[in-house]
Amino acid sequence: MSEAALRTGPTADRLSRPALARLVALFLPLALLGGALGSQYLGGLIPCEMCIWQRWPHAAAILIAAAAFTAPPESGRSRSLTLLAAAAIGISGAIGVYHAGVEAQIFEGLTTCTTLAAGAGADLLKQITKAPLVRCDQVQWSFLGISMAGWNAILSLGGAGLIAFLATRKARA
Secondary structure (H helix, E strand, O other): OOOOHOOOOHHHOOOHHHHHHHHHHHOOOOOOOHHHHHHOOOOOOOOOHHHHHHHHHHHHHHHHHHHHHHOOOOOHHHHHHHHHHHHHHHHHHHHHHHHHHHHOOOOOOOOOOEEEOOOOOHHHHHHHHHHOOOOOOOOOOOOOOOOOHHHHHHHHHHHHHHHHHHHHHOOOO
């Protein structure tokens, strides 16, 4: 085996920290938004208004992170876009903290925090009168005692911190 082959062992195939950061910045909000939409359309959970609020920053993060792939991962443009995506993910996490606090009765929720599943046409009035009232202060689903809003807060804020760490730290030589 040549000396050059020995130097390019398993470490040569590793992603750089900025490349890993932008991958996390793309796939984390994709997974979280996909989970929210899956729970709604496949699981039958109807989101409240604050649940919807948490989705918008994830959608923005997906677009911003995708734009980061238009430049090399170590470039200033890619890092800036990756960090902007991390900020959007963090905003969703912050909304999740507030929503989980409302669910736990720590914070007072909004008085208009309900949603109606409505359509268009002649059936609109029927749909409105039969639509479920979804309150932001009631947990519809939880895992390990943590609501979906709580999981979004944990995963989004943790992920945003990880992305920022990876995007800004220099690798050891």
